[in-house]
Amino acid sequence: MSIQALKRSAAVLEQLPIRQFVINSEWVQPNDVFICREGASHDSHSYVDQAIKNGAIAVIANRTLHLDIPVIVTESHYQSLAVVKAVYDHPHQKMNHIGVTGTNGKTTVAHCLNQMLNQSSTSAYIGTLGVQYADVIMALSNTTPDGVTLLNIFRDMVECGVKHNVMELSSHALAQDRAGFLDLEVGIITNIGRDHLDYHRTKDAYVQAKLQIIDRIKPGGYAVINMDDPHAPAMFARCHGRVKTVSFSIHYKDTHNQDADFVAKEIVSNQFGCSFSLCYRGKQRLVCSQMPFLFNVENMLAMACALHAQGWTLDQIASGLTTIIPPDGRAQFQTLNNGATGLVDYAHNLDGLARLFSDIPNQTFRHTLTVVGVTGDRIQDAAAIGELCARYSDLVVFTMDNPLGIDQADIFRALTSRIESVSTPVFTIADRSEAISLAKQMSQKGDLIVVCGKGSETSQLISVNKQGLQDYIGDMPVLMQSMEIQE
Known part of the structure; x- marks a missing residue:
């Protein structure tokens, strides 16, 4: 599809009273546009009649269809996404994106970062706990939604004045390129262990999927790296020459991990929470948190790095970490x-x-x-x-x-x-x-x-x-x- 054809397609759709774009015929409601896609296991072009019965007012397809409603034909699903972006006027480009991946800690880090960013700005969360911004709370079927669903969400976020979007990026989503059109300001890797081998088959494939978040960071953006993770050298190598890094370590010793930017010292933890000294380049501030366990200290260090990348001072970071409330069902x-x-x-x-x-x-x-x-x-x-x-x-x-x-x-x-x-x-x-x-x-x-x-x-x-x-x-x-x- 040429740029001119893209503009013509968008112009056709912009004349319609579109509610949103939908990829599943069962989800279609009146005034929706149904997007067909030919996948590995099934072809949603077969469900066009059901989508129209449910109220679709137009269809975006990857082959010619003879229907009584407008049909936009594209050569691939990526071109279909380009049409949606054009109709919505590229909402994803109007906010700052922070992506969080890792075997553990994604939800806590993303959810709590969203809390802190909302203290001084307007922020949103997308992940395991659903979608949360302004007065909106919405459930999701996947930790990271498909690209069409994301664009629907971003369109609404922009209308609500959201400036920051903090989202979890699962290994499945990274491997499937669900959010590949996003340029991240900050990409966080909490840790890389072993998981989802039913899908990735090997540990190496799983690790490579996680490392792909670095490729989603815009040039000059920041990667947050856990220096205590055995894959840290691979993370730094992936960033070299294109992405800045800010690192953290929980296992502080005088001669170990001395190059970590943020370090936790004097950690005390019990069932009521934890306290530690947050150290950054010779300066330190006391943090007292409601979140117990050492792994949550690690999560808070990852948050500190992300906030530093966003220009927060050490005092602001320490104060913000003290106020956060952990999500239900986590520790x-x-x-x-x-x-x-x-x-x-x-x-x-x-x-x-x-x-x-x-x-x-x-x-x-x-x-x-x-x-x-x-x-x-x-x-x-x-x-x-x-x-x-x-x-x-x-x-x-x-x-x-x-x-x-x-x-x-x-x-x-x-x-x-x-x-x-x-x-x-x-x-x-x-x-x-x-x-x-x-x-x-x-x-x-x-x-x-x-x-x-x-x-x-x-x-x-x-x-x-x-x-x-x-x-x-x-x-x-x-x-x-x-x-x-x-x-």
């Missing part, structure tokens, strides 16, 4: 009326669970009772996850966590396959509410009940492709059922 403690303590956390992969359990011994609890499952797409890590939880716990209840089409009995077999050498009592209960209730019944004063995997989620994904949605009350509500909060 969330709750005292129960039997004297036990509940901890709900989103940790759901091997790396995240290892980080969580390595910090729990620093807390003062009598026994640790763990309720955990594994998602169907992570079943190859289930044996290691089961062994890890059994070694760090005094009792484990394995349960359901988004089986995604895998038989729950097979997931249980994988979770328990390597725990013979561990003496920890183990139960398998598919019903998540019953599993949490059992742990609660077996807990006593001074115990810790760790409920991992779902965080604040209130559904179970039973079948493949995130279908078969089953309502679920949520981990914290189950913990609190029939219990009064101890004052």
Whole structure:
């Protein structure tokens, strides 16, 4: 499609009372424009009639269609995106974008950065918790939406006066180039561990997907790099000569990681939060935060780097970190009326669970009772996850966590396959509410009940492709059922 053809196509659509552009015929509402795409497994051109029945007033297709409504023909989905951008007048170029990727910590970093940026400007969040800006709160089916959905969101953000967009970029989204049209001011890599090998197949492919965020940063922009991550040298090499870097380290020593820009010293952490000295080039400020655990100190260092890249002073950064409120379901403690303590956390992969359990011994609890499952797409890590939880716990209840089409009995077999050498009592209960209730019944004063995997989620994904949605009350509500909060 030539530039002239693009302008003509946009002019045709601009004459229509368009509500938004849609890529799924089932989502189409009156005054929507349906965008067809020929994918690897199915061709949405076949669903044009359904889209028109639902109210589509125009179609963008990749081949000629004879319809009674306007049809714009492009040669590829990328050209279709170009048409949408032209109609919306390129809304993504009218705000500052910060992208966050990593095996763990994406949601906390992005969500809390959004909070701090809103203190002095107007900011938005896109990620696992949905979309949040102005008075808008909207759920998403993926951590990082497709390009068309993003453009719809950006159009509305611009109309609401949003200046900053902080968004999570999953490894799937980076590999699939969902947000490839964005030029990031700042790209953050919290860490790179092991995850999603059902999709990426190899650890190297997963690492390369994460590193692609650096390629999305505009020349002269900033990459935030975790100096404690073994892949840090590869991150610096990817940035060389094109992207600036700002780095952080949590494991401070006089002769180790001395080149990190931001360092945390004198860290104190308990279930009520943490405190540490935020150090930057010989200067330091005290930070007291509501967020517990060492991994959250690491998350806050990543935030500090991003804010520094945006021109914030050390005083402003330290003050902002002190005020942030962690998202629900992330390192969330709750005292129960039997004297036990509940901890709900989103940790759901091997790396995240290892980080969580390595910090729990620093807390003062009598026994640790763990309720955990594994998602169907992570079943190859289930044996290691089961062994890890059994070694760090005094009792484990394995349960359901988004089986995604895998038989729950097979997931249980994988979770328990390597725990013979561990003496920890183990139960398998598919019903998540019953599993949490059992742990609660077996807990006593001074115990810790760790409920991992779902965080604040209130559904179970039973079948493949995130279908078969089953309502679920949520981990914290189950913990609190029939219990009064101890004052």
